[in-house]
Amino acid sequence: MIISIWRYSHLVLAVSSFLFVLIAALTGIVLSFEPITYKMMGYSIAGAADLSLAETLIHLKSTYAEILSLKVDHNGFVAVSAIDQAGNMGDFYVNPFTGEKLGEVVEKAPLFEFATSLHRSLFLKGLGRFFVGLSAFLLLLITVTGIILILKRQQGIKHFFATIQKESFYQYYHIYLGRISLIPILIITLSGTYLSLQRFDIIPEEAPLSHNIDFEHISETPKIDYSAFPIFKTTKLSALRVLEFPFSEDVEDYYTLQLTNKELLVNQLTGEILSEQSYPLVTLLSELSLTLHTGQGNVGWAIILGLSACGILFFIYSGFALTLKRKSTKLKNTFKKDDCKYIILVGSETGSTLPFAMQLQNQLLEIGEKSFITEMNRFSEFRKMEHLIVITSTYGQGEAPANANKFVALFSKFPPTQPYTYSVVGFGSLAYADFCQFALDVDQMLYKDTLSSRLLEVQTINNRSWEAYRHWGREWEKCIGLTLDFPAKSPIETTKKKQYTFKVIQKTAAVENPDDTFLIQLQPMQKLRLTSGDLLAVYPSEDEHERLYSMAVTKEQTILLSVKRHEKGICSNYLNNLSCGELLNASIVTNKDFHFPTKASKVVMISTGTGIAPFLGMLSQNSKQIETHLYWGGRNEASYALYRYSIENNLKERHLTRFAPAYSRVEKERNYVQHLIEKDQQLIAQTLDENGVIMVCGSIAMQQEVMQTLEKIVFNHNGHNLSYYQKKQQIRIDCY
Numbered sequence: 001m002i003i004s005i006w007r008y009s010h011l012v013l014a015v016s017s018f019l020f021v022l023i024a025a026l027t028g029i030v031l032s033f034e035p036i037t038y039k040m041m042g043y044s045i046a047g048a049a050d051l052s053l054a055e056t057l058i059h060l061k062s063t064y065a066e067i068l069s070l071k072v073d074h075n076g077f078v079a080v081s082a083i084d085q086a087g088n089m090g091d092f093y094v095n096p097f098t099g100e101k102l103g104e105v106v107e108k109a110p111l112f113e114f115a116t117s118l119h120r121s122l123f124l125k126g127l128g129r130f131f132v133g134l135s136a137f138l139l140l141l142i143t144v145t146g147i148i149l150i151l152k153r154q155q156g157i158k159h160f161f162a163t164i165q166k167e168s169f170y171q172y173y174h175i176y177l178g179r180i181s182l183i184p185i186l187i188i189t190l191s192g193t194y195l196s197l198q199r200f201d202i203i204p205e206e207a208p209l210s211h212n213i214d215f216e217h218i219s220e221t222p223k224i225d226y227s228a229f230p231i232f233k234t235t236k237l238s239a240l241r242v243l244e245f246p247f248s249e250d251v252e253d254y255y256t257l258q259l260t261n262k263e264l265l266v267n268q269l270t271g272e273i274l275s276e277q278s279y280p281l282v283t284l285l286s287e288l289s290l291t292l293h294t295g296q297g298n299v300g301w302a303i304i305l306g307l308s309a310c311g312i313l314f315f316i317y318s319g320f321a322l323t324l325k326r327k328s329t330k331l332k333n334t335f336k337k338d339d340c341k342y343i344i345l346v347g348s349e350t351g352s353t354l355p356f357a358m359q360l361q362n363q364l365l366e367i368g369e370k371s372f373i374t375e376m377n378r379f380s381e382f383r384k385m386e387h388l389i390v391i392t393s394t395y396g397q398g399e400a401p402a403n404a405n406k407f408v409a410l411f412s413k414f415p416p417t418q419p420y421t422y423s424v425v426g427f428g429s430l431a432y433a434d435f436c437q438f439a440l441d442v443d444q445m446l447y448k449d450t451l452s453s454r455l456l457e458v459q460t461i462n463n464r465s466w467e468a469y470r471h472w473g474r475e476w477e478k479c480i481g482l483t484l485d486f487p488a489k490s491p492i493e494t495t496k497k498k499q500y501t502f503k504v505i506q507k508t509a510a511v512e513n514p515d516d517t518f519l520i521q522l523q524p525m526q527k528l529r530l531t532s533g534d535l536l537a538v539y540p541s542e543d544e545h546e547r548l549y550s551m552a553v554t555k556e557q558t559i560l561l562s563v564k565r566h567e568k569g570i571c572s573n574y575l576n577n578l579s580c581g582e583l584l585n586a587s588i589v590t591n592k593d594f595h596f597p598t599k600a601s602k603v604v605m606i607s608t609g610t611g612i613a614p615f616l617g618m619l620s621q622n623s624k625q626i627e628t629h630l631y632w633g634g635r636n637e638a639s640y641a642l643y644r645y646s647i648e649n650n651l652k653e654r655h656l657t658r659f660a661p662a663y664s665r666v667e668k669e670r671n672y673v674q675h676l677i678e679k680d681q682q683l684i685a686q687t688l689d690e691n692g693v694i695m696v697c698g699s700i701a702m703q704q705e706v707m708q709t710l711e712k713i714v715f716n717h718n719g720h721n722l723s724y725y726q727k728k729q730q731i732r733i734d735c736y
């Protein structure tokens, strides 16, 4: 709930300031080039910053007939307003070591003039300045709410820069770039807001300094040459802003010396300091704000400002893309709520759970069942409800998502009045300590209702796994006695990827295997970067969706897949029917999180069935002979035959330390991988303790059993939650 308030504020601020922030960012990018173009003019002379004012004046006075003023700008360029020996007056840059004229003082380029006016006032004078100032302030608030959202998402300041859970391209880079550009954007918005407040006199504009000179006692002696004035000798050009020369030779006229922090009036005959005043804090702050906001005189900072302005454009685009995506899945109903037997309640913070729930709703409608879908916060009386399905994510720290936070109260306000079955599906992430906690809480609450009967244990789903959801769907339809057709394609599957051609170079036959499983080896027809654990996306025909297979990559850079043939499986039959020499098209999905951890102290691999495939490739990568244990679950010894050669070879070469098979169809010794792990709990606990890595590959059902066992082990031995190790990438899962 709390997170939604911040997200809502972030969005409202962004929407309300969108146009102004867009203009400010675009013009900001243009203006960031201004300091760069100035610097490129090349009027800065090496070593000039350390030159004293006295020395500079000696060189200038010998070159020019009269000097009216001397300036050092932000780029370190020295400019004079002077009359030359021929009597011509002008403003130009000079070399302070020689007095030589370098070039005319340039006017601001029209492009920058235009961009500055648009950036400052949108060409609307006072009104425009007001809107620009307001949008700078709104952008500051957007940044602050953004920081709070990142803090919430990353669960505290300690994890602020920890790995971001990637949900989508826009979400990932919105956060990633947000973290990088946080400081510059804060500086831009703070300085912009300050400058605007000053323009509107909310922060008082600096009043001109008022000097008090005692003209009565002003002295004409001892007269010394200006080159010997102590203040001119000690002032370096790096500290000088402007030196204005006296109008006449009268002693009442003086030098006005503006330094970076103060202003001094200097007797033109004696060099005595007549008055000295430091600039007030507001002057220094506005100077600092202007420098920070514009990047004047500092190319590095100007580039950072320009890049941050580009970042703001990306935030606008990705922020709106995310919002539109969230709003795009609408819960649609054909029947009235009180006519429906099936009630699907959805809890979601960002909308990503909705397509899953809609999928079930559509399935039920397709087979003619009356089903009603709605948000959990819209729970009310459902007169004909017989089956309740709750599909919800968990947010914050084990809390309800935004549209489900009133559900508990609503449920006691409108308690069901007739018996009903229920099943809860929890969407969450194992990277959080309270995995699917809200779904578990809802399940407990429904369980206590005397009219309810629970059909299934809560199905927890990590990282929107479609396979896990489908697994639940199949169990649920069995319990209800329906036949639904959950498609193999996830409702959130992305568009087709770039395809490559592969040649079949070796293949075993599924019919010869007791488990209808076969190995297929593919040779890429072009150079590809492949790593064991990456996925091969196969398209059995033009209009079929992709099927993903976890691959082993051999030393010769060929791909080895282990595939179980399903009687009606389109893709497994397609692959099984290929012969050596035939070509197929497929894509590569890089799966960085499931590569062999070459820096781990120890590795434990857990798999069942064809899930062993990526591990076979990873073992050949283990040239450092890292202690590696492989647990594998199959039906019996005959199932193992397919992998025996590779396993024995790896054992011989010490790429594998131990192979531990668990056979589930053996008379006396029925065993599952989770049983072996439970027996070896010391090893598991120690592996995690010593920064080792546990990798799991295989079916979702196996994953659930294994994760429960691992959770128990770490709880008893390590004093941490499993999510602690998941966050540190010590537990890596690739299940389907």
Ligand SMILES: Cc1cc2nc3c(=O)[nH]c(=O)nc-3n(C[C@H](O)[C@H](O)[C@H](O)COP(=O)(O)O)c2cc1C
Residues within 6 Å of the ligand: 003, 152, 153, 154, 347, 348, 349, 350, 351, 352, 353, 354, 393, 394, 395, 396, 397, 398, 399, 401, 427, 428, 429, 430, 432, 433, 434, 435, 436, 437, 463, 464
């Ligand atoms: C800030 C934040 C907090 C989260 N907290 C939890 C949590 O406590 N437990 C959990 O299992 N998942 C947690 N998740 C993961 C989400 O539940 C998961 O990404 C889910 O698929 C989001 O679905 P939705 O977009 O429909 O809300 C959190 C995600 C975020 C971004």
